Amino acid sequence: MGIVGDGLERAVQQAFTRPIPKSAGAQMRYLVKQLKGTRAVADALGVSQRTVERYVKDQIRRPRADLARRLEDAVRERWQPRVRERARRQAATSTGLVVDVRARFGFTAAPGTTDDARMRHLTIALPPSHAARLFDAQDVGAGEQQLRAIAAEGLGEMYFRDGGRRAHGLGVEFTDVERLEFDL
Incomplete structure (x- = not known):
């Protein structure tokens, strides 16, 4: 996927109420079902x-490293x-998302202001409307650039424009993402 898409998936997976099956046989049986x-x-x-049949019958217990990764990803x-759907719906309607990001932020503004991009570490709570836009875009198969643009718009709205109280018309550029984590 990408940094933003994977971050959204990890955030939703934090809502799991039970851990995924541990053994390869249990994971295979789950996938077969x-x-x-x-x-x-x-x-x-x-x-x-x-x-697959041999894993289901526990005749093979330890998969190769690449198969173990693919198997765990498929189960997850x-x-x-x-x-997963309940957590997404709650974030999109009532709680929103918390974004913890270290990236280069720049902006375009009125002439005479500084617009030099610089590395920033931000932890910002995005409102449910921005969370809904991110999840909706992810559902329709939006690419990484589109997801980044939506995240940048949300971060710009909440951090730079302070929810519409300042810096009207400021366009935020969001590049060189070093780290990005979402939390529900």
Whole structure:
């Protein structure tokens, strides 16, 4: 995905009420149940159907490192969909998101003001409207640049323009992201 998309996914995963299955066999059994068959799991993970069957029967216990990562990622993206949706809906309607970012921020403003970009570390609470825009854009498959633009607009509104109380018409540039974390 990208920095913003992955950050949104990690934030939603913090709402999980149970940990994902730990063993490879339990993870495979979960995927077989979700995808309704070993062939679909084999296609999703890029392994043979027989390999999936052997993991399900616990004949193989330790997957290769790359398969273990793909397996955990596949389980994590399907784990607790209703909890995930509830957390997204709550952030988009009532609580908003907290963004912790270290990036280069610059801005365009009236002539005579400084617009030099500089590294800043910000921890800002975005209102539900900006959280909803981020989640909606992610749902329709927006790219990393579009998600960054929405995040920059939200950060600019809350930090530079202070919710509309100052710096009217200020356009924020958001580049060189070193770290970005979201929290619900």
